Amino acid sequence: MFELAGKRVWVAGHRGMVGSAVVRRLASEACEVVTADRSTVDLRRQAQVETYLNDVKPDAIVLAAAKVGGILANDTYPADFLYDNLMIEANIMQAAHENNIGRLLFLGSSCIYPKLNAQPITEDSLLTGPLEPTNEAYAIAKIAGIKMAQAYRRQHGHDYISAMPTNLYGPGDNFDLNSSHVIPALIRKTHEAKLNGDKEVVVWGTGSPRREFLHAEDCADALVFLLKTYSGDQHVNVGYGDDVTILELTRIVCGVVGFTGKIVQDLSKPDGTPRKLMSSDKLRGMGWAPSIPLRAGIESTYGWFLESTSKRSQ
Numbered sequence: 001m002f003e004l005a006g007k008r009v010w011v012a013g014h015r016g017m018v019g020s021a022v023v024r025r026l027a028s029e030a031c032e033v034v035t036a037d038r039s040t041v042d043l044r045r046q047a048q049v050e051t052y053l054n055d056v057k058p059d060a061i062v063l064a065a066a067k068v069g070g071i072l073a074n075d076t077y078p079a080d081f082l083y084d085n086l087m088i089e090a091n092i093m094q095a096a097h098e099n100n101i102g103r104l105l106f107l108g109s110s111c112i113y114p115k116l117n118a119q120p121i122t123e124d125s126l127l128t129g130p131l132e133p134t135n136e137a138y139a140i141a142k143i144a145g146i147k148m149a150q151a152y153r154r155q156h157g158h159d160y161i162s163a164m165p166t167n168l169y170g171p172g173d174n175f176d177l178n179s180s181h182v183i184p185a186l187i188r189k190t191h192e193a194k195l196n197g198d199k200e201v202v203v204w205g206t207g208s209p210r211r212e213f214l215h216a217e218d219c220a221d222a223l224v225f226l227l228k229t230y231s232g233d234q235h236v237n238v239g240y241g242d243d244v245t246i247l248e249l250t251r252i253v254c255g256v257v258g259f260t261g262k263i264v265q266d267l268s269k270p271d272g273t274p275r276k277l278m279s280s281d282k283l284r285g286m287g288w289a290p291s292i293p294l295r296a297g298i299e300s301t302y303g304w305f306l307e308s309t310s311k312r313s314q
């Protein structure tokens with residue numbers, strides 16, 4: 001057990017969808033949460049990270065900072081995804097070690113697993129086969145992060161752990177169509193199609209890939225659970241436990257938004273990996289389960305999107 005009460009916890013990446021959800025979730029724990037804006041600490045610069053940790057000296061770190069993006073962004077900017085993520089992980093873990101910070105939770109992603117892995121994917125599938133090419137750079141950086149956490153645990157005795165969330169969505173997501181993941185993209189596209197009176201909405205690829213989706217609030221709850229209760233070498237999958245095809249997902253989004261037109265495919269865009277349903281048996285076995293069903297989560301995310309677009313246009 002890691003007792004959070006009275007501890008100072010640095011949430012790195014607090015502006016992101018997951019980091020901000022972790023900050024909100026930690027508000028109900030008796031700990032002090034600290035954050036650093038990008039203008040104060042560029043996490044890709046080692047000296048800046050060292051100075052920050054030396055000044056602030058947290059007891060624990062949630063490493064939710066990362067360069068993230070959807071299939072097109074990952075495929076187009078592999079150097080950025082590899083460099084930024086490797087630097088962030090390496091700088092934070094080394095500076096944490098130098099400051100003798102003994103507790104750290106590193107966040108990865110389900111894309112670390114082989115492209116054609118048996119489903120549902122268990123933790124021990126890591127490094128057993130070739131990766132999905134569209135997000136290989138990001139996956140390699142995240143695999144390096146898992147291995148770093150294990151190495152600092154083994155060599156220095158620090159209690160660093162890793163969690164691998166499935167595809168996430170929720171309030172605070174990125175709705176830019178070129179860099180977003182599929183749920184925010186579909187929410188925005190169907191919303192705009194409805195407003196414009198369009199007859200159709202376009203989905204990338206065939207619509208047949210399957211994806212598992214977890215709401216960011218559920219993910220944050222699981223991460224705090226792991227921070228408080230888990231100590232171990234192996235990373236832990238954080239999933240929802242069920243998946244849908246992209247076409248089924250599009251129908252749900254259309255239903256939530258109230259768009260009744262046709263769904264058409266853009267076959268010039270990639271499908272990515274055919275399926276990546278994770279086994280979350282390990283986490284379930286520890287006593288954690290998600291509580292936000294997909295449709296309800298999309299409804300509240302659509303509500304957040306409407307609010308934030310109306311604020312922006314004021």
Ligand code: GDP
Nearest residue numbers: 070071180181182185203204205209270271272
């Ligand atoms: P992935 O899980 O790394 O492939 O990330 P994404 O969330 O970007 O994409 C998931 C699946 O949704 C892929 O098969 C995409 O081709 C498909 N997809 C369909 N329409 C869209 C869209 O408008 N944007 C994105 N990002 N993906 C889409």
